[in-house]
Amino acid sequence: MVDVLASLSSLADLPGVPAKVAAAREACEQLRWHEALRRRIPEAAAESRVRGAQASAALEGATVPLDLVRDVMRGAAQWPLEPDPVERVARGAVTATAETEHVRGLVSSAPLQALARLHVAAASGLLPSDQLGRPRVDGEPSEELLDLGEAPSASAMRDRLELLVAVMTAGSVVPGLVVAAVAHAEVATLRPFVRGNGVVARAVERALVQGTGLDPTGVVVTEAGHATQGGPAYLGALAAYGTGTPQGLALWIGHCADAVVAGAAQGQQICDAVRAGRLS
Template identity: 85%
Template sequence: MVDVIASLSALAELPGVPERIAAARDACEQLRWHEALRRRIPEASAESRVRGAQASAALEGATVPLDLVRDVMRGAAQWPLTPDPVELVARGAVTATAESEHVRSLVTRAPLQALARLHVAAAADLLPAEQVGRPRLEGETSAEFRDLGPAPAAGELRERLDLLVAAMTAGAAVPALVVAAVAHAEIATARPFVRANGVVARAVERALLQATGLDPTGVVVSEAGHATQGGPAYLGALAAYGLGTPEGLGLWIGHCADAVVAGAAQGAQICDAVRAGRLT
């Protein structure tokens, strides 16, 4: 049996990784002390989810206006009655990112339940009902992330899910950034669902960053941190993780650390806007 905690702890000590973890932790701590978060955390975290949802959709190739995402998430607008394929993907990203707020108490205690809920949110409009909220079965595959190679078959997938659960429940023995990064990459590379794996992976990362205490206010826009580095860099870092080499694993964790630093900077911009009353 793989000692998951020992393996994750070893990842945290790969060359260059401790410094990147420290930078992410420092960025989150600095954000936590922003004056706007003394009394207005709900406003700031809500706007973080708005921007995170837009960025997550963009990484799926679904570009939608920020104002539309904001209005939909606050109930001031609705998606078209007959949405096009781009809008369907965007709607899933918006719904899953919103749901991340409600599963943060589950991601470290009941990971499979959290995954199921996030997949229902992300894929309800993309898949037949019988394929929503559960892992792929024998004979089912996923065409997503093709650059990462074929998705694992159902037998291997079960083993990968067991390791994913162990990682998500590792607790304080492992740096929070490593837990979130590995969970994100495992979902994206193992592709447990027929569709919406990327959206679920990013929503899980967001929920874990909050649940593990790295970003307790939920204001870091980690999805935007990934998107800011560009889609090719995101896919390249995931591909490096999939190689399983120390260099590849370290590259992915560093990518996630950089995403958190960039996401914290965007969180600070949100806080500035909240304090100034400039959110629209």
């Protein structure tokens, strides 16, 4: 654990990273002072999850209308009884993003439980029930995110999964942005599950950004922050992280910091809409 904390602390000091971390923290602090958040945090946070779910689905190649996502999440609409492949992926993103509200208190205290719950939400309907909520075992490959290279074997993945748990519990001594960024990248590169890894990775980041206190209101739309930079930039930054070089690691953390800044700007738009009554 000491080695993990030392490694994370060193990441926070990489060239360019402190300024990026500071910019993300400042953007979240400015959002926190928005007038709409004095009494209407739940309403704004709910809309953040709506927009985050749509963006997370889009990064999986499943584009669905924002109004549909909003109606499903507030119980005014349902997915078809026999959803097509795009709808199944979008449903997983919506359900996993909704679940972040319930696991934000677990991601730092019971990481494996949080990961299991997020995976059940993300992959129900995509995998057999006996593959939900648990890491891959020998003989179970993951064919996702192949732009990042071949997924580690199940045995190699299990060893690194212990490090991921240590990362997710380090938020009290390492900047929350760094913890969230590294946890996101580790889930995406490890691919601990057969399917649903990208959705789970982004849900983990959202929950950690909130759980570590960077965005206690839950209004920052981190997923949209990634999506606005574009899918190629997102995958490229993840691939840079996978190189393990200081430059690659700094690039990914900076990408996540920029996503938080952009997500906070979208949070400001949400708060403006809440205050004006346009979401009622």
